[in-house]
Amino acid sequence: MSALVARQLRKTYRNGFEALKGIDLTVEEGDFFALLGPNGAGKSTLIGILTSLVNKTAGQVQVFGHDLDREPERVKALLGVVPQEFNFNIFLPVEEVVVNQAGYFGIPRAEARARAEHYLRKLDLWTRRKSEMRLLSGGMKRRLMIARALVHHPRLLILDEPTAGVDIEIRRSMWDYLRELNADGTTIILTTHYLEEAESLCRTIAIIDHGRVESVSDTATLLAALDTETFVLDLKRPADSLPALDGFGLHRLDPHTLEVQVGRDHSINALFEALSRHGVEVLSMRNKQNRLEKMFLDMLDKRRGRAA
């Protein structure tokens, strides 16, 4: 069953700006789905429509087979949303934020308190439950938004840049928790500007630009489409001259560092063998760019090149 089906979604704002120009999207149940696109591509408008925060101009949305226009209460009960921007009453204590949200979904007080405790413990916020919102750090607020979105046990969780501004340690722990939720059956739609986040978490990736879906593909297929990858090599001894290697574009960043482009038809083993033959010893190697980032930028470049 499809968790989400969007058909010909359009949104034109009052100032005439056409944010969505006929979005068609299907997200299968159980998927971990990334929605990528540059700023202003229409991601947040799309999420706004799905979560009833933005009025659509045209189109249709179905969540687990229920139509948003005809059965809004049913659809909303199935959705959890973590918005991009903080939207709390800053004077409320942490626990009240979650308990009140449960109340808005019609969950009785005692049950709401039990669920709030569960999610606040899970997200490492239980010890701060009596703190007012305004006293929390950015990372804590992000985690609280996840707890709030989960308190009614949604089957589809929509996260709009959930780890923006969060330090790497908390980001990793949030990733682990999101993987756990997905493994337990929650379908997740994620927008993010951290492309390694999408590559690490998501099985399907849709790219949106200028209010249209440019591509939808599983992550592996998308990455396989990369023509080249660029690696940075740290050398044991300084390289005074660059060896000519067939099939690899090589250039020196500094005497101890080389940058090498490896085509899809060549293997890393062949690169190391060739370097070794020329007496170049490599200490370590890293990707210059995240692979998905490279693919994403290539795709946007190609598209803009066509448009020009």
Next chain:
Amino acid sequence: MNTELERWHRYWITFLTLLSKEVMRFSRIWVQTILPSAITTALYFIIFGRLIGERIGSMEGLAYIDFIVPGLVLMAVITNSYSNVVSSFYSSKFSRYVEELLVSPAPNWVILAGYVAGGVARGLTVGLVVMLVAMLFTDLTVHSWPVTLLVLVLTSVLFALGGFINAVYANSFDDISIVPTFVLTPLTYLGGVFYSIELLPPLWQNLSLANPVLYMVNAFRDGLLGVSDIPVAVAFGIILVFILALATYSLWLLERGVGIKS
């Protein structure tokens, strides 16, 4: 429990959540929400009731201080019911936590009922406090409890709805004080709080009849003291018509997402 009952049970919980959130809000800041009305009313009683009132003498057969009690209580109820909803709903828009409600399955009428009930709760709480303050200055016995309570609740509902509509259209904190300052206060002061319209020349008497607050103040005065410039049935009719109109308009605004959705 069948599905229909479950649904109503969910609505009830949502309503109670909103109401308790509102009550907690105005209780937490009682120095800003409840105390000022008590102090202002005490000053009115001292100045207009005791110092000036004794020189005015009686009005409609009542001591002046007794005559102004219903108007002062109702003025506090009107102001507080309105202020509670306008400030609470506008804050939720301003800080965007109104989205917590918009993403929930709560129907619009439950959201509206929750906010209005919060306004009524504050209006009645302040009304009770003002009444207790009044007791320090007068010895009142309530003429008709049903009329008194019904007018209090209906007036409170009406102005809570007004506050909601103001909050929907407000784009800044200035916008939420314009209506209370330039509309509510003049209407209340000219609504027979301090005088009987029989004292006015015929033209001003007729103009006063266009002021809806006049009907509420007089209906409340009838409930409390048994005297009124207006037939009570007419007053109730007018209050109910206004409630129906404002409630319908508020629901339409919510349905369209005016001021809260792009």
